[in-house]
Amino acid sequence: MSPGFEDIMPTEYRELVERGPFGKGLGVSDLGTFKELLEEHPLCAGCGLALSLRLILASLPNPEDTIIVGSTGCSALAFPQVALHNIHSLFGNQNAVATGLKRALKLRFPDKIKDVVVIAGDGATADIGLDMVMQSWFRRENITTIMLDNEAYANTGGQESGMSQEGTVLNMAPKGKKFPKISLTEIARESGCAYVASGSPVHPKKLEKIVRRAILVARETGPAYVQVFCPCPTNYKFKPAEVQKRIKERIKAGTYRIVEYIAPEAQELINQLEGGKLMSNKICIRMSGLGGQGVVTAAHILGSAATRDGKQSTVNPFFGAEKRLAPAESYVRISQERIYERGEILYPNIIMIFHPHVITLGKCYTMPFFDGLQPEGKVLINSDGPLDLSQEELGILAKLKAKIYYIPATRVASEIGGTELSTNMAMLGGLMGIAELVSKESLKEALLERFGGGKFVASGTTAALDDVLKSKYAKLAGLIEKNMEVMEKSADAVVEFLFDNKAKELGGTIVYVAAKVTEEKCIGCKLCVLTCPDPNVIRVLMPDKKVQVDENRCKGCGLCVEICSKGALAIVGN
Ligand code: SF4
Ligand code: SF4
Numbered sequence: 001m002s003p004g005f006e007d008i009m010p011t012e013y014r015e016l017v018e019r020g021p022f023g024k025g026l027g028v029s030d031l032g033t034f035k036e037l038l039e040e041h042p043l044c045a046g047c048g049l050a051l052s053l054r055l056i057l058a059s060l061p062n063p064e065d066t067i068i069v070g071s072t073g074c075s076a077l078a079f080p081q082v083a084l085h086n087i088h089s090l091f092g093n094q095n096a097v098a099t100g101l102k103r104a105l106k107l108r109f110p111d112k113i114k115d116v117v118v119i120a121g122d123g124a125t126a127d128i129g130l131d132m133v134m135q136s137w138f139r140r141e142n143i144t145t146i147m148l149d150n151e152a153y154a155n156t157g158g159q160e161s162g163m164s165q166e167g168t169v170l171n172m173a174p175k176g177k178k179f180p181k182i183s184l185t186e187i188a189r190e191s192g193c194a195y196v197a198s199g200s201p202v203h204p205k206k207l208e209k210i211v212r213r214a215i216l217v218a219r220e221t222g223p224a225y226v227q228v229f230c231p232c233p234t235n236y237k238f239k240p241a242e243v244q245k246r247i248k249e250r251i252k253a254g255t256y257r258i259v260e261y262i263a264p265e266a267q268e269l270i271n272q273l274e275g276g277k278l279m280s281n282k283i284c285i286r287m288s289g290l291g292g293q294g295v296v297t298a299a300h301i302l303g304s305a306a307t308r309d310g311k312q313s314t315v316n317p318f319f320g321a322e323k324r325l326a327p328a329e330s331y332v333r334i335s336q337e338r339i340y341e342r343g344e345i346l347y348p349n350i351i352m353i354f355h356p357h358v359i360t361l362g363k364c365y366t367m368p369f370f371d372g373l374q375p376e377g378k379v380l381i382n383s384d385g386p387l388d389l390s391q392e393e394l395g396i397l398a399k400l401k402a403k404i405y406y407i408p409a410t411r412v413a414s415e416i417g418g419t420e421l422s423t424n425m426a427m428l429g430g431l432m433g434i435a436e437l438v439s440k441e442s443l444k445e446a447l448l449e450r451f452g453g454g455k456f457v458a459s460g461t462t463a464a465l466d467d468v469l470k471s472k473y474a475k476l477a478g479l480i481e482k483n484m485e486v487m488e489k490s491a492d493a494v495v496e497f498l499f500d501n502k503a504k505e506l507g508g509t510i511v512y513v514a515a516k517v518t519e520e521k522c523i524g525c526k527l528c529v530l531t532c533p534d535p536n537v538i539r540v541l542m543p544d545k546k547v548q549v550d551e552n553r554c555k556g557c558g559l560c561v562e563i564c565s566k567g568a569l570a571i572v573g574n
């Protein structure tokens with residue numbers, strides 16, 4: 001904002017400058033704490049497309065240097081409310097317009113990164129604009145194409161699109177669609193895209209990851225395509241609150257395929273960008289927990305997965321009396337280069353606290369629990385909500401620029417895995433959520449090796465623990481599948497603790513129906529923030545991270561009520 005203009009600029013503009021995401025490196029995990037790029041939009045209550053758009057905008061790696069090209073469809077109704085340069089193109093022309101724009105920007109700003117991102121519906125991408133979309137891929141244009149796939153022409157009353165499933169009946173397709181859904185991800189791969197992925201808003205952090213990967217690959221390597229499943233409650237005639245359920249059912253049934261194809265040169269770039277910085281040096285992880293929590297097993301699985309990814313790794317368990325609830329620690333080192341050190345890790349980059357008592361009752365070999373933490377290190381704590389750390393402790397951690405994350409690991413383990421014994425898997429999933437040190441495939445293989453007859457035995461107790469966990473499942477396949485699910489869910493359940501945000505007072509009265517939070521029940525997990533299709537509605541209040549709904553902005557779709565496992569949200573009216 002130019003000096004002297006502050007007073008005459010609209011409030012929304014000033015808010016964006018002061019509290020917006022520009023140049024701050026914020027992402028999906030920070031939603032609810034900053035002014036979003038999307039403002040109140042006219043899309044329907046509970047619209048899956050609106051939720052996806054909200055998450056995509058929060059995922060942009062450099063929003064300040066991003067230009068969006070849109071096309072006709074429901075999404076076009078939201079673009080006037082997007083605080084980015086965006087161009088509306090004629091129906092189907094979006095990739096041709098984006099091509100010209102990207103080339104012009106390269107000439108005009110040769111030394112600057114300018115990301116050109118197409119965001120359009122399935123009609124514009126897979127039907128009317130398919131020719132221009134594919135030609136841009138054939139020509140290897142450096143643009144990202146994101147399809148918001150609501151499987152219909154939704155804002156014209158509900159016609160079938162090429163992306164609708166076979167047999168789909170809509171208002172204007174009363175006899176049911178005669179042809180199968182187009183496999184545009186496969187077409188994109190064959191047409192020269194360097195990066196192709198599909199996702200959905202039920203996994204916000206995964207969606208963020210694929211959007212970022214796509215944009216970074218498009219910048220450096222070649223065209224990228226991301227397809228996002230966004231069910232339309234209005235045309236498919238289901239309750240808005242069921243959007244998430246619908247997505248999960250379709251993915252589980254295999255009728256919406258989640259894929260990721262990465263060309264070798266793009267993979268190299270992704271490795272460099274995501275792993276290079278982190279892995280050029282050794283990463284030291286200290287795991288502190290209580291006897292019986294599987295701290296040793298978690299370390300073994302992590303180390304084993306790292307070696308399967310071609311890295312070097314060492315793992316050392318450390319415990320005194322082998323009894324339940326006695327302190328237990330494990331140390332994992334992971335590096336691209338040979339590791340010479342062994343034993344206790346005194347200066348960790350990452351600390352994982354498997355039980356709150358490690359901190360609150362001092363059940364730990366290392367006191368305080370963050371002793372030796374490296375600057376900008378990370379702490380992942382298994383707890384349903386923030387623990388009562390002293391001002392002094394918070395001060396030291398803030399000075400270190402440490403990042404603290406909470407994860408309800410035991411709860412996720414019980415709810416998904418059916419046993420608290422999977423808490424260690426939930427912690428590993430949480431670790432993947434904050435630092436992708438190993439691949440999912442390698443974790444699965446390591447899990448299989450550990451429980452499928454591998455020879456690792458740290459002690460009689462760890463072997464006995466393995467047996468107890470195995471006894472919870474009828475078959476090995478069930479154990480692997482459930483524990484992988486625990487890990488995946490946990491990666492999404494991590495919540496970052498923010499040191500410096502002040503609580504914001506929100507005004508407003510209920511005018512019709514809106515979601516209301518029962519503060520005592522809210523544990524600050526933020527799932528509702530990542531589920532609401534409307535921007536700036538649910539905000540995170542500091543310091544305890546409970547949420548507050550702005551009733552004036554809420555459309556009462558009920559999606560947040562469905563997702564909240566604590567029953568802290570309800571739709572109320574006057
Ligand atoms: S018609 Fe469907 S896709 Fe369009 S805004 Fe409404 S719910 Fe969203
Ligand atoms: S209201 Fe529910 S979903 Fe939202 S942060 Fe609180 S506990 Fe989590």
Ligand code: SF4
Pocket residue numbers: 046514515531532533534537538549553554555556557558559560561
């Ligand atoms: S706060 Fe809840 S009910 Fe309101 S719009 Fe968001 S998800 Fe829907």
